Amino acid sequence: MVSGLHRPTQLVIDRQAIKANIQQELKTLPQATALWAVVKANGYGHGMVEVATTAKHAGATGFCVAILDEALGLRQAGFTEPILVLGITSPAYAKLAAAAHISLSVGSQDWLAAALPVLQAGQLTASLAIHFAVDSGMGRIGFRDAPALQQADTFLRQHAEFNLEGLFTHFATADEQDTTYFKQQVASFQQMRQALAVEPRYVHVSNSATSLWHAACNGNMIRFGVALYGLNPSGAALQPPYPLQPALSFESELVFVKQIQAGAAVSYGATYHAKQTEWVGTLPVGYADGWQRRLQGFHVLVAGQYCEIIGRICMDQLMIRLPKQLPVGTKATLVGENGGQTISLQDVAAYAQTIHYEIACNLTERVPRIYLPEKA
Numbered sequence: 001m002v003s004g005l006h007r008p009t010q011l012v013i014d015r016q017a018i019k020a021n022i023q024q025e026l027k028t029l030p031q032a033t034a035l036w037a038v039v040k041a042n043g044y045g046h047g048m049v050e051v052a053t054t055a056k057h058a059g060a061t062g063f064c065v066a067i068l069d070e071a072l073g074l075r076q077a078g079f080t081e082p083i084l085v086l087g088i089t090s091p092a093y094a095k096l097a098a099a100a101h102i103s104l105s106v107g108s109q110d111w112l113a114a115a116l117p118v119l120q121a122g123q124l125t126a127s128l129a130i131h132f133a134v135d136s137g138m139g140r141i142g143f144r145d146a147p148a149l150q151q152a153d154t155f156l157r158q159h160a161e162f163n164l165e166g167l168f169t170h171f172a173t174a175d176e177q178d179t180t181y182f183k184q185q186v187a188s189f190q191q192m193r194q195a196l197a198v199e200p201r202y203v204h205v206s207n208s209a210t211s212l213w214h215a216a217c218n219g220n221m222i223r224f225g226v227a228l229y230g231l232n233p234s235g236a237a238l239q240p241p242y243p244l245q246p247a248l249s250f251e252s253e254l255v256f257v258k259q260i261q262a263g264a265a266v267s268y269g270a271t272y273h274a275k276q277t278e279w280v281g282t283l284p285v286g287y288a289d290g291w292q293r294r295l296q297g298f299h300v301l302v303a304g305q306y307c308e309i310i311g312r313i314c315m316d317q318l319m320i321r322l323p324k325q326l327p328v329g330t331k332a333t334l335v336g337e338n339g340g341q342t343i344s345l346q347d348v349a350a351y352a353q354t355i356h357y358e359i360a361c362n363l364t365e366r367v368p369r370i371y372l373p374e375k376a
């Protein structure tokens with residue numbers, strides 16, 4: 001996709017905030033617990049390679065991604081740390097992963113059986129590192145009972161093409177006040193892990209929420225995702241043990257300003273009519289940038305004041321009601337701080353009835369990312 005370098009709309013990513021969030025988390029962890037930074041989906045929209053670079057400087061010693069291509073992207077960018085693909089990769093790519101020293105998540109013996117001939121064809125330079133996924137209640141991927149895990153473990157140990165590097169599970173409710181289901185998952189995982197002949201190097205269960213609110217079950221590695229971006233995994237439900245610093249701001253500026261008379265309509269469908277004489281500003285941001293149409297009626301900040309998004313959000317532009325006449329070129333903040341007021345990704349998500357993860361991931365490549373430096 002073309003990046004809009006000649007348009008005054010940009011995401012500003014504060015590397016120091018990312019660094020500080022990771023360093024804060026590391027302070028709470030025992031020395032022996034590794035922090036792997038989760039940088040899937042283009043680093044939750046923040047930029048995969050840039051986030052990985054800062055995360056490494058902050059003390060992350062590995063990375064997690066969702067798909068093999070993201071892992072290959074990190075290798076291409078020069079990262080030599082361990083990388084785990086959290087989703088299921090086709091066994092057809094087992095050899096590609098092994099050659100690039102990329103670790104794969106596996107949730108069935110069938111997968112190992114299908115990958116074996118792929119690994120056995122021709123020269124194999126390195127064995128394939130496997131993390132067994134245990135489905136302790138998330139219901140997504142992984143072994144669901146101890147005998148199945150045990151059989152796969154036995155199969156893996158009979159074939160030097162594989163090496164077992166990790167065992168993990170994922171919690172469905174770690175970000176909730178009620179810990180009943182969480183505790184059931186912990187118990188299920190503790191029982192399942194007994195099935196392995198030998199514990200692998202990494203046993204890991206914690207996403208951000210688990211590590212923030214249930215650190216006691218961390219194991220020896222955490223998969224630290226959304227919190228490194230300064231976002232509260234629970235939305236606003238639970239308070240993190242230390243303040244998180246949001247890394248992302250979304251900025252634009254007024255490109256057109258006009259006064260309209262009472263009754264005049266704005267945008268597609270003519271759904272908005274001015275109640276009186278009003279000043280209206282146009283911003284070069286739209287749903288093609290990830291600012292969904294459902295954000296009509298929400299606000300942006302201009303000159304420290306909340307300005308309503310009026311009328312339908314277009315593909316590339318949206319209109320706001322201004323408190324007064326303001327010059328073209330005046331800064332507008334869609335996410336972040338402006339004149340002492342702020343709009344958080346959580347505010348946006350709450351209005352759009354979704355989670356901030358989704359808002360951040362939806363910000364498209366058309367919006368350039370600009371990076372503020374981290375402190376040494």
Ligand SMILES: *Cc1c(COP(=O)(O)O)cnc(C)c1O
Nearest residue numbers: 038086170207208223224225226
């Ligand atoms: C995405 C993901 C994470 C990171 O979750 P956050 O809530 O962003 O910390 C950890 N583990 C798995 C399996 C994931 O898919």
